[in-house]
């Protein structure tokens with residue numbers, strides 16, 4: 083019964099607007115697009131070749147409440163606008179192809195983002211036929227587009243639509259918990275490590291070599307780390323360590339992925355925990371040895387003892403290294419002084435000899 087009324091309503095509306103359209107002879111005005119499409123029920127559909135149907139109901143105020151409040155329907159729907167009503171049928175044969183086609187309209191006004199997107203893993207995947215890879219409309223929506231990074235956790239939720247497993251790991255990490263729970267602006271969200279429109283393959287040698295510098299952007303920042311009582315020396319000490327010293331940190335195009343440990347081999351990637359986490363914390367020896375064994379398979383329980391970690395040698399931590407360093411500093415200075423003294427004495431004897439003769 084109710085359905086019948088709606089159907090009659092739609093028919094009336096179509097005839098009213100439709101007749102006035104026919105009388106005017108031109109394409110519908112923006113207001114007519116809005117009035118008709120918000121009045122159409124969600125059961126009014128366009129049917130595609132694939133057999134799928136998409137509802138043509140458009141919430142009234144969807145555009146007005148979006149970043150595109152100033153746009154007309156026809157700024158994006160050129161075909162339907164120019165052609166008037168009844169519209170020509172959708173060309174795309176499936177709903178997904180329709181979305182992909184509609185993603186191309188964004189380019190007209192956002193060339194920069196389009197160019198970057200072309201240079202991304204998502205575009206590469208699209209080109210390889212993985213039509214499920216992200217396009218403009220997947221991440222931003224179509225009509226109700228909002229500022230994409232406000233609030234900041236909107237970004238993580240955007241990626242979560244397709245990368246749910248990684249999102250779940252991230253949500254439970256020290257970084258994710260701070261962002262999602264506290265809106266903390268100091269911790270990284272997906273795009274701080276991956277970029278936005280030009281997301282590259284993160285499993286390449288190039289990404290691996292660069293990765294310590296991604297972490298260092300924040301972890302070597304004294305002011306940012308002081309707020310959390312976390313050492314800002316972790317990058318410096320890493321570079322001084324066996325692993326960091328031999329990693330070609332600034333090699334722009336390494337051929338093979340380096341084998342040395344980078345930050346995320348020890349700390350995890352999306353599941354980074356506090357180092358003193360009671361379950362998985364790597365300040366505990368039993369957890370740490372497991373990490374070392376990934377690459378040093380014969381490591382014994384005491385293997386990490388010989389390693390300084392992020393500690394700068396001090397009388398409390400690594401006294402041997404500390405005093406050895408001091409000893410060698412004194413020794414080197416003494417040798418240098420003796421050498422210089424020797425040269426001065428030698429030289430003055432030569433001068434005295436010259437003067438006397």
Ligand code: HEC
Pocket residue numbers: 115116119136137138139140145150153154155156157158159177180181182184185219223224225
């Ligand atoms: C910023 C560009 C933009 C504007 C402005 C815009 N649209 Fe759309 N529209 C899109 C995109 C993109 C899609 C495809 C969405 C999808 O496939 O998920 C779409 C899809 C549609 C559809 C198909 C059903 C659907 O929702 O997928 C209808 C109907 C539609 N738009 C009507 C309108 C009307 C009416 C207006 C004006 C009130 C309007 N659009 C304004 C971009 C826009």
Ligand code: HEC
Pocket residue numbers: 095096099100109110111112114115116118119122126127128138155156159162163164167168169170171172
């Ligand atoms: C008299 C009501 C009416 C008006 C006015 C109207 N439409 Fe539609 N529109 C429909 C109906 C009904 C459909 C679904 C059936 C169809 O495809 O024709 C539709 C479908 C669409 C679609 C889905 C694709 C397609 O071709 O089926 C888009 C996009 C669209 N309209 C955009 C617009 C735009 C933009 C305007 C204004 C320039 C507009 N419409 C004006 C009734 C209207």
Ligand code: HEC
Pocket residue numbers: 149150153157158184185187188189190191192218219222223224227228229230
């Ligand atoms: C006819 C031009 C036009 C088209 C087509 C268009 N946009 Fe926009 N877009 C704008 C304008 C103008 C603004 C507001 C000014 C600004 O912030 O750059 C804007 C703003 C945005 C913003 C917010 C920017 C910010 O800084 O907060 C996003 C996101 C966006 N558009 C995405 C899209 C997507 C996705 C599409 C395709 C579905 C699209 N736009 C199609 C003109 C357009």
Ligand code: HEC
Pocket residue numbers: 188189192195196197199204216217218219221222230231237240273278279
């Ligand atoms: C993988 C998801 C994703 C895809 C695909 C994507 N965007 Fe974005 N976009 C974002 C996020 C997240 C931001 C917020 C960036 C920030 O805060 O630095 C953003 C920001 C923007 C902005 C605001 C200005 C800027 O550059 O920061 C515009 C405009 C925009 N996108 C348009 C587009 C267009 C057009 C496309 C398609 C060519 C597109 N986006 C594809 C996620 C995406």
Ligand code: HEC
Pocket residue numbers: 203204207212214215216217220221237240241242243244245272273276278281282283284285
């Ligand atoms: C609409 C779904 C979708 C959304 C939304 C999306 N992605 Fe993707 N993403 C994919 C698909 C599909 C691939 C290709 C996977 C493949 O090649 O096997 C991919 C690939 C990637 C890759 C490369 C992975 C690899 O295996 O090499 C990264 C990194 C990535 N996405 C990050 C992001 C980030 C960050 C966001 C949010 C800003 C995001 N994605 C949003 C679907 C999506």
Ligand code: HEC
Pocket residue numbers: 238241242245248249252257270271272273274275276284285286290293346351352
């Ligand atoms: C602190 C930096 C950081 C953050 C934050 C981050 N990632 Fe990653 N991500 C990485 C690194 C490093 C790798 C590569 C690890 C490797 O070599 O396997 C990676 C790998 C990936 C991959 C490819 C996985 C695979 O196995 O092929 C995807 C997809 C991805 N990240 C998506 C995301 C998404 C979605 C988010 C947000 C929820 C996110 N990342 C947050 C650093 C980060």
Ligand code: HEC
Pocket residue numbers: 294297298301311312313316317320325343344345346348349357364365370390391392393
């Ligand atoms: C070989 C393993 C290993 C590598 C590589 C490594 N770490 Fe650590 N990291 C540890 C261990 C073990 C601890 C806990 C004990 C300590 O502080 O030495 C730690 C502690 C930390 C802490 C906590 C410090 C504090 O004050 O609480 C941060 C932050 C950190 N590391 C970041 C990094 C960053 C960033 C990199 C890369 C530049 C990195 N780590 C490389 C093993 C590693």
Ligand code: HEC
Pocket residue numbers: 256257260268269270271274293296297298299300301306310312345346349354355356357358
């Ligand atoms: C955008 C800045 C930023 C980036 C990039 C970043 N971090 Fe962090 N990280 C933080 C902040 C801020 C905290 C403190 C969060 C808190 O305590 O709530 C933190 C906490 C940590 C901790 C926990 C320290 C502890 O308390 O035990 C570790 C370990 C860590 N990060 C490792 C990494 C690694 C490894 C990378 C690179 C793969 C990285 N971070 C990238 C900002 C960042």
Ligand code: HEC
Pocket residue numbers: 324325328341342343344347348370371373374375376377378385386387388389
């Ligand atoms: C991702 C692999 C990887 C992980 C994880 C790793 N290492 Fe290493 N480590 C290496 C490689 C490769 C070298 C050789 C570096 C070089 O000289 O180029 C090395 C060298 C060393 C050396 C120098 C002596 C030697 O055997 O060559 C010590 C000591 C060491 N690592 C300790 C540790 C400790 C302790 C841990 C755990 C906290 C650890 N490593 C975790 C890959 C790793």
